[in-house]
Amino acid sequence: MRITCPFCGERDRREFYYQGAAVALERPVADAGEEAWDAYVHLRDNPAGVTKDLWYHESGCSSWIVVTRNTVTHEILDCTLACDTKSEVSI
Amino acid sequence: MAELIARPPCQGLLPLEIGTTTLSETDAGVLTSIMPFKGQEAALSEALIAAHGMAMPAANRTTGRAGIRAIWFGRGQVLLIGPSPHEALAWYAALTDQSDAWAVVRLEGAGAVDVLARLLPIDLRATQFKRGHTARTELMHMMASITRVGDQAFQIMVFRSMATTLVHDLKTAMEGVAARR
Numbered sequence: 001m002r003i004t005c006p007f008c009g010e011r012d013r014r015e016f017y018y019q020g021a022a023v024a025l026e027r028p029v030a031d032a033g034e035e036a037w038d039a040y041v042h043l044r045d046n047p048a049g050v051t052k053d054l055w056y057h058e059s060g061c062s063s064w065i066v067v068t069r070n071t072v073t074h075e076i077l078d079c080t081l082a083c084d085t086k087s088e089v090s091i
Numbered sequence: 092m093a094e095l096i097a098r099p100p101c102q103g104l105l106p107l108e109i110g111t112t113t114l115s116e117t118d119a120g121v122l123t124s125i126m127p128f129k130g131q132e133a134a135l136s137e138a139l140i141a142a143h144g145m146a147m148p149a150a151n152r153t154t155g156r157a158g159i160r161a162i163w164f165g166r167g168q169v170l171l172i173g174p175s176p177h178e179a180l181a182w183y184a185a186l187t188d189q190s191d192a193w194a195v196v197r198l199e200g201a202g203a204v205d206v207l208a209r210l211l212p213i214d215l216r217a218t219q220f221k222r223g224h225t226a227r228t229e230l231m232h233m234m235a236s237i238t239r240v241g242d243q244a245f246q247i248m249v250f251r252s253m254a255t256t257l258v259h260d261l262k263t264a265m266e267g268v269a270a271r272r
Contacts, residue, residue, distance in 0.1 A: 007150045007166055008226065012212040015229055059229035061150075061165040 004079045007061045019054040021045070022066050025085055048072050054082060100194035100254040107262055110269025112200035114261055117246065122189040123171040124164060125180060135183035142177030153225050153238055162225045162238055170236070194254035198261065199244040202268045207245060209264040211237065215245075231260045 001013040021044050028036040045051070050070050057063045064082035069075065099116055106115040127135045127147075136147040145154040145161055147169055153162040159173035172195075176186050198206060204215050210230050214220065215237070225238040233256065236248040249257045 008228075009151075011228070014212060059234050060227045062168075062227075063166045 001074065001076070003055060003065065003067055003076060005057050005060055005063060005065060006079060006081050007063060008057065011057070011060060015057060015059040016065075017056040017058040019056060019064075022052040022054045022082075022085075024054065025066065025082065050077065100191075100251045101196060101258055104255065104258040105196065107258075107265065109262065109265040110200075110272060111202045112198060112206055112265050112268070114258070114265065115197050115199075117195040117197050119193070119195040120158070120173045120190075121171075121175050122191075122193060123176045124187045124189050125161075125169045125171055125176070125184045126167055126187075127184045131183040135180065138177070138179045138183055142179055143171070143174060148225075151225060153223050157240065162236065163227075164236060165227050192251055193248045194251050194257055196247050196257065196261070197240070197244060198247060199241065201243060202265075202272070203243050203245055205268045206261065206264045207237070207247075209267060210260055211235075213237075215239070217242070230257070233257065 002010050003013060003016055004010045023040060023044070026040075028040050049072055050068060053067050053069065055065045055067050057065060066078075066080050066082050066085045067076060068078040070077065099118065101116040106113060108114075125135070125147075132147065139161065140146050143155070143159060143161075145159070148154045148161050148163045150163055153160055155161050155173075160171075162170050162172065164170040170189065180186055204217070207215050211228055213226055213228050220226070220239055222239050222241060225236065227234070227236055229235060230237075230247065230249065233249045233253050236246075238246040240246045247257070247261075
């Protein structure tokens with residue numbers, strides 16, 4: 001598996017640390033209610049298909065990267081900096 | 092006051108000459124990480140030119156020359172190697188002294204690319220990785236910084252605590268390449 005770091009270019013998977021689903025970028029507002037916070041903290045989808053994960057370029061440039069990939073075909077569809085993605089999400 | 096004796100990270104391990112490659116320790120001088128404040132990148136680059144005669148390097152690139160170099164060191168981070176940083180740089184960036192925290196070695200010779208190909212997951216051929224190019228990557232699970240400093244010469248940096256492992260891995264790869272020639 002190869003991940004294209006926005007800074008370093010295409011790199012081997014071994015340079016990256018896998019954090020999990022990219023839910024941290026969609027943190028609910030403080031008064032969103034128990035249901036929203038329960039889902040944010042505990043509930044994760046397990047899609048057969050396209051999913052978004054957070055990866056950390058641990059051995060490289062130390063960027064957090066949002067990787068859009070397909071769990072069935074293992075295709076990497078998109079890699080963007082988490083800091084750029086986060087600024088687009090209304091919190 | 093006790094007199095302290097400076098001990099280089101690779102003391103007693105280097106230099107090595109195996110086949111057509113040599114491995115030696117570099118006395119890098121002062122190492123300073125420079126992390127520009129938000130929106131201050133251009134002003135910082137001007138200050139670096141005024142103080143040390145080189146601009147801030149772009150991602151995966153270096154500026155300067157042997158003995159005084161600025162190398163890209165990760166997202167939003169550049170490592171100044173050689174001189175003590177001019178105080179004006181602190182107006183535009185967070186400066187952190189990294190001297191003695193890194194082992195700095197130089198691998199040189201006809202088989203240098205073949206040696207590193209055994210250890211690094213990136214393409215270091217001269218067409219892809221030219222003089223002045225640098226990369227943060229891993230060298231046998233160690234976080235490393237690799238810079239091409241000559242046609243057949245590379246600067247390799249890892250944390251000081253890993254100096255012995257670095258030399259061991261490079262030596263093994265150098266012996267492997269030499270045995271196949």
